[in-house]
Amino acid sequence: MPLLRPTMVLGHLDLPDEPTFVRKLSLNVVVMGLLAGASLRLYRALILQAGWSNSWIWIAGTFLVGVGILFLLTTMHLGNYPVRSWAWRAPLFALFEAAMEVSVSLALTLAGLERIGSLTATIEDWQSSAVRLVIVRVVGILLFAIVLAFVSTMVRLVLLPRKPVHH
Numbered sequence: 001m002p003l004l005r006p007t008m009v010l011g012h013l014d015l016p017d018e019p020t021f022v023r024k025l026s027l028n029v030v031v032m033g034l035l036a037g038a039s040l041r042l043y044r045a046l047i048l049q050a051g052w053s054n055s056w057i058w059i060a061g062t063f064l065v066g067v068g069i070l071f072l073l074t075t076m077h078l079g080n081y082p083v084r085s086w087a088w089r090a091p092l093f094a095l096f097e098a099a100m101e102v103s104v105s106l107a108l109t110l111a112g113l114e115r116i117g118s119l120t121a122t123i124e125d126w127q128s129s130a131v132r133l134v135i136v137r138v139v140g141i142l143l144f145a146i147v148l149a150f151v152s153t154m155v156r157l158v159l160l161p162r163k164p165v166h167h
Contacts, residue, residue: 023080029089032077033096040070040097041104048115070097070137071144083149090145091138098137102130 025031047062077093078086106126108114114121116129 026076027080029077029092030096032073033093034100036070036073036093037097037100037102038104039073040066041101041108043069045108045113045115048117049113052118070141074141074144075148078145078148083153086145086149090142094138094141097141098134101133101137105130105133 019027025035043066053059074090074093078089081089105114109121109123109126112120114126116125121129
C-alpha cells in the first residue's frame with residue numbers, strides 16, 4: 001500500500017517525477033566509476049587500433065577527448081551531491097575507475113588487443129602500466145574534484161542570490 005495514495009488533494013500537487021535512467025546511473029559511485037574506467041580504456045584501444053598520426057593536433061585532440069570523458073563522468077557523479085560528501089566520493093570513484101580501467105586493460109592484453117604505441121602489449125607491460133595508470137587516475141580525479149569544489153563553491157557564493165535571513 002503506497003504511503004501517499006492519489007486523492008483529490010494530492011492530485012493538485014506537483015510530485016517529483018521518477019528520475020531518468022541517466023540520473024539513476026549517475027547517483028551510483030560504483031556504476032559511474034566502472035563506466036568511466038571501461039569507456040576510457042575502450043576509447044584508448046579504439047584510438048590506437050584505428051590509426052595513429054604524427055600530427056600534434058591529433059595527439060592533443062585524442063588526449064583531450066579522453067580527459068573530457070573522464071572529467072565529464074566524474075562531474076556527472078559528484079554534481080549530484082553536496083561538496084562535503086566529495087571527500088569520500090571522489091577517492092572512491094577514482095579507485096573504481098582505475099580498477100575497471102586496469103581490468104579492461106588486462107583483458108585486452110590477454111586477448112592481444114592492448115597496444116603500447118605501435119606494439120602489442122605483453123603482461124609485463126601491463127603490470128608497469130597498471131601501477132602508473134592507478135596513480136595518474138587517482139591523483140588526477142582528486143585534483144579535479146578539488147578544483148571543481150572550489151569553482152562550484154565560488155559560483156554558489158558569488159553568483160547565486162542569497163535569501164535574506166528573517167529573525
